[in-house]
Amino acid sequence: MTPDELHDFLAEQFPQVKDDFRVQALTENAITVRLPVAERHLRPGGTVSGPTMFALADVAVYLMILSRIGPVALAVTTSCAIDFLRKPAAGRDLIAEARLLKLGRTLAVGDVLVYSEGTAEPVARASVTYAIPPAR
Amino acid sequence: MTPDELHDFLAEQFPQVKDDFRVQALTENAITVRLPVAERHLRPGGTVSGPTMFALADVAVYLMILSRIGPVALAVTTSCAIDFLRKPAAGRDLIAEARLLKLGRTLAVGDVLVYSEGTAEPVARASVTYAIPPAR
Amino acid sequence: MTPDELHDFLAEQFPQVKDDFRVQALTENAITVRLPVAERHLRPGGTVSGPTMFALADVAVYLMILSRIGPVALAVTTSCAIDFLRKPAAGRDLIAEARLLKLGRTLAVGDVLVYSEGTAEPVARASVTYAIPPAR
């Protein structure tokens, strides 16, 4: 699937969150996803909330997997380990850089670094496992 | 801190999410927190989203820690490992049962089981680590 | 499988580690496994090494799963998240208390608290996921 197809799929299947994620770059084993930060993502002090960073990491791996196996709404997250490394910069979008480490028959694993746009050090690191439904 | 004091603290410090969490029970090493499920927490099919379960687990451990060390807005999540075990039941609140495994000088660790209300098997399991600011 | 059957299975399939683990108690959803601490498990100061605690947590969940699905050597660990909470006491066996949170068709998840024998506070906490081979 291409970035445009991924956006269409998100808009159709997950209308609640479709405006939260924009695919910026996509290769066979890597994806870059932007989260345009809005008021609903913030905590006091203007920093992005933990659940928002979690959601971005989770979606980045999901879209990476879908780009390889096609539109499978039923792929589900089975686990995530996330480290929060630094406070995100106020007023900056988040950028997730994800890579696919394994795409197996039943499980796929990706890991992600999340950055505040324009900064060199990651604000979070996550690894995410998805279960892939058998009929593909 | 008592449940009422925890609610007041949340309302003051985190007004964006204050309606999402209600302390149902609190002892020295355990807390029960309810998330009244609303439209904004749902995904297609009426199931609660992963980021919502993450947020509930994270807050449950946060409130557990605050009940012991007092209102410290600056305690920050440093890591979380979460397993999604089953699809939450549609139309039911989530209940988090958290216990405190360690309350150290700089780190606190809790673990959490999340249930759809009225069901015996957990929908998620999480462990959450917080860094505690030095001046307490 | 009973504790004796689990010991026989370990001795046959994993002769390298069979002396490291003794099932102390077993119910439908919980298991207690002892690691008799020996010189090879120690670090300077007499404390048990991290890999030893990891191995104990991993095996406890494995034996818990086997007790339910039978002797399946091919069940493999897919992930583990472990928190080291306190330094184990010198000269004491480790005791793992594991419970099964999910036993699905392809994945099983357990979590574990590890104690130095005779102490009330856990030295480690772990969650472990196993992939279960299809032919069962």
Add this chain to the structure above:
Amino acid sequence: MTPDELHDFLAEQFPQVKDDFRVQALTENAITVRLPVAERHLRPGGTVSGPTMFALADVAVYLMILSRIGPVALAVTTSCAIDFLRKPAAGRDLIAEARLLKLGRTLAVGDVLVYSEGTAEPVARASVTYAIPPAR
């Protein structure tokens, strides 16, 4: 610290495991560590055990941190999340590639990919957090 200093430190502080790990390359934010596979690391079928992969990931991050802050035997692992992605190749050394994601005042975080030597796809992925003692 240089690779030779790291080896000397391991030999002195952790004589039990000093032969298990060889620093192959070291830069400011990355380290490559080899585990020369021996009989004691193996499981039936000739594959390297999970605890061995865990130990390698843990040590790689430890040595990476030491190279930056000096010989601090008291740095302790507080958590590790590890994904086992593929079965290691029989008869091949393991190579860990670790990078340092955060080196804070009290916590350091690294992540690691582990390979069977000569293969392109990782056999395991791990993230490891260390607590750093205050007096440095």
